[in-house]
Amino acid sequence: MEDKVELGKSHLMVSALGIGTWAWGDRSYWGYGKDYTFADIQAAFSVSIKMGVNFFDTAEAYGGGLSEKIIGELISNNHKDLIIASKFMPYPWRLQRANFRQALRSSLERLRLKQIHLYQIHWPFPPIPIETWVDSLADAYLDGLCLAIGVSNLNAEQVERALSVLSRRGVPLATNQVPYNLLNRKIERNGVMKICQDNQIQIIAYSPLAQGILTGKYNLTNPPKGIRKFIYKSKLLERSSELISSLKSIGEKYGGKTPSQVALNWSICKGTIPIAGVKNQHQAEENCGSLYWKLSKEDISLLDRISADIQE
Numbered sequence: 286m287e288d289k290v291e292l293g294k295s296h297l298m299v300s301a302l303g304i305g306t307w308a309w310g311d312r313s314y315w316g317y318g319k320d321y322t323f324a325d326i327q328a329a330f331s332v333s334i335k336m337g338v339n340f341f342d343t344a345e346a347y348g349g350g351l352s353e354k355i356i357g358e359l360i361s362n363n364h365k366d367l368i369i370a371s372k373f374m375p376y377p378w379r380l381q382r383a384n385f386r387q388a389l390r391s392s393l394e395r396l397r398l399k400q401i402h403l404y405q406i407h408w409p410f411p412p413i414p415i416e417t418w419v420d421s422l423a424d425a426y427l428d429g430l431c432l433a434i435g436v437s438n439l440n441a442e443q444v445e446r447a448l449s450v451l452s453r454r455g456v457p458l459a460t461n462q463v464p465y466n467l468l469n470r471k472i473e474r475n476g477v478m479k480i481c482q483d484n485q486i487q488i489i490a491y492s493p494l495a496q497g498i499l500t501g502k503y504n505l506t507n508p509p510k511g512i513r514k515f516i517y518k519s520k521l522l523e524r525s526s527e528l529i530s531s532l533k534s535i536g537e538k539y540g541g542k543t544p545s546q547v548a549l550n551w552s553i554c555k556g557t558i559p560i561a562g563v564k565n566q567h568q569a570e571e572n573c574g575s576l577y578w579k580l581s582k583e584d585i586s587l588l589d590r591i592s593a594d595i596q597e
């Protein structure tokens with residue numbers, strides 16, 4: 286397996302697995318401060334780097350900016366070699382290009398960086414058309430405030446529109462960050478994967494563990510706590526049980542890899558960069574065990590077949 290992967294045509298080389306940091310500082314959805322603290326995150330961060338990860342994804346919206354602040358603190362003394370991705374949120378009250386520039390400057394301040402490596406538009410929310418924000422991304426790139434630009438949650442038609450803006454500016458689109466895991470393979474069917482592959486846009490796979498389901502630790506009698514309990518319809522947990530069993534038995538063939546490690550390796554084998562969310566050292570260590578080995582073609586096909594039957 287490739288040691289490092291280029292983010293599109295950006296020349297930025299990242300590990301095949303990234304770490305997602307939505308939970309770093311987020312109290313309402315993930316419960317930061319209750320079952321995990323800054324010390325847990327610090328340990329997760331250190332072990333991830335030790336095990337070969339150099340790519341961390343955050344956003345101004347995560348924890349109301351706290352995720353970026355935590356990363357800023359973690360990288361302040363050294364670790365200048367890491368690749369940090371953040372995102373601009375097109376809140377409906379943000380109507381001016383100046384709002385974009387202000388948001389970017391605030392992110393830079395929280396991250397204690399002069400340049401963000403990868404800056405992304407978080408969602409294609411109205412009322413401002415995607416073209417305006419993508420054009421602002423191009424400005425930021427040409428002004429040296431970020432080293433590569435990306436989008437997130439764009440469908441194929443929106444990617445096409447972003448590309449047409451960027452081709453006029455001569456700026457490459459490095460990434461599209463979208464949901465992708467064994468329980469959600471919509472991008473394979475709706476044209477997103479194809480348009481990204483055709484244009485050398487790297488897909489960053491978010492929620493690669495289906496927010497914990499693919500770890501195998503949740504089931505009908507042990508559903509996740511908090512908001513996820515209501516989002517995960519019992520059907521999803523029911524549907525995933527055969528898949529979890531297969532992840533376990535496949536993992537055994539590779540020296541005892543866990544369901545999480547097999548699920549993340551499957552995403553890597555599909556040419557995406559999964560960004561797994563972690564809350565502590567144990568989760569980070571386990572997920573980093575998805576690096577430096579590869580599922581066989583037969584096992585990928587087997588997982589494809591089992592997961593095809595349980596797609597929404």
Ligand SMILES: NC(=O)c1ccc[n+]([C@@H]2O[C@H](COP(=O)([O-])OP(=O)(O)OC[C@H]3O[C@@H](n4cnc5c(N)ncnc54)[C@H](OP(=O)(O)O)[C@@H]3O)[C@@H](O)[C@H]2O)c1
Binds near residue numbers: 462
């Ligand atoms: N662009 C977007 O719109 C968007 C949307 C969503 C996410 N993202 C990005 O993608 C990242 C990852 O997605 P995600 O956080 O939604 O979901 P995920 O990576 O599929 O799942 C993360 C959660 O699963 C559990 N977990 C992870 N590894 C584990 C392990 N080895 N053993 C046991 N439990 C484990 C943890 O929660 P528990 O311990 O509480 O179960 C963790 O917070 C985010 O952090 C964010 O950077 C982007």
